[in-house]
Amino acid sequence: MSELVSIIKQRRSANKFLPQVDISSHELEEIFELVKYAPSAFNLQHAHYVIVQDEERKQQIYEASGKQYKVQTASAVVIVLGHMDAHHNAPQINEGLLHLGILNQQEYDIQVASVQQFYDERGEVFKRDEAIRNASLSAMTFMLAAKDKGWDTCPMIGFDPAAVQQILDIPERYVPAMMITIGREDTGSQRIRGYRKPVGEFVSYDHF
Numbered sequence: 001m002s003e004l005v006s007i008i009k010q011r012r013s014a015n016k017f018l019p020q021v022d023i024s025s026h027e028l029e030e031i032f033e034l035v036k037y038a039p040s041a042f043n044l045q046h047a048h049y050v051i052v053q054d055e056e057r058k059q060q061i062y063e064a065s066g067k068q069y070k071v072q073t074a075s076a077v078v079i080v081l082g083h084m085d086a087h088h089n090a091p092q093i094n095e096g097l098l099h100l101g102i103l104n105q106q107e108y109d110i111q112v113a114s115v116q117q118f119y120d121e122r123g124e125v126f127k128r129d130e131a132i133r134n135a136s137l138s139a140m141t142f143m144l145a146a147k148d149k150g151w152d153t154c155p156m157i158g159f160d161p162a163a164v165q166q167i168l169d170i171p172e173r174y175v176p177a178m179m180i181t182i183g184r185e186d187t188g189s190q191r192i193r194g195y196r197k198p199v200g201e202f203v204s205y206d207h208f
């Protein structure tokens with residue numbers, strides 16, 4: 001089995017974490033060094049991560065997530081945000097290409113203006129969809145990179161986003177796309193792998 005296949009198959013949503021396991025900032029950094037390669041529309045890199053390790057804040061997040069036990073025992077609680085105004089960063093993101101001479105000034109100006117226009121024309125719902133779509137791709141990369149480094153995760157949507165926003169001082173234009181708890185799974189209480197649809201049931205060719 002290739003390494004990728006084994007990581008995809010071994011990743012499970014952790015049901016319960018072993019308590020008192022620390023994850024160092026170095027280990028988190030190593031994961032994020034891979035996460036940065038996730039794709040994003042126009043390379044705008046909409047995702048932003050808030051790592052919660054402080055016990056008091058973790059307890060508040062636990063309260064805001066329907067008291068899901070795994071939030072308390074996770075080594076860190078990771079909030080994945082999507083930036084609704086990531087297109088405003090198009091000038092900085094494309095600057096390198098300008099300096100390297102890959103884009104000339106005119107091409108750079110067109111690129112920046114067309115990205116702005118793309119988002120502005122499509123409006124707020126699209127900006128929100130984009131924030132969540134791009135953050136979700138980043139989040140999946142995070143979970144696979146974490147698994148590769150021996151960590152277990154659980155993606156979670158069972159939390160009150162407004163409360164989380166307030167507890168962590170998250171600016172209004174950042175949408176919580178999901179929460180990911182990370183730690184070492186207590187495999188003794190691993191759930192049996194849930195039913196998966198056969199491929200023919202979720203893939204169709206040329207028409208629905």
Ligand SMILES: Cc1cc2nc3c(=O)[nH]c(=O)nc-3n(C[C@H](O)[C@H](O)[C@H](O)COP(=O)(O)O)c2cc1C
Pocket residue numbers: 011012013014068154155156157158159178193194
């Ligand atoms: C967007 C999303 C939200 C989820 N929210 C929760 C959650 O709040 N609590 C939880 O225990 N599991 C949550 N899960 C985990 C799913 O239950 C799990 O992925 C699914 O049952 C398949 O199991 P597996 O990931 O082990 O293959 C969530 C998964 C996703 C993708």
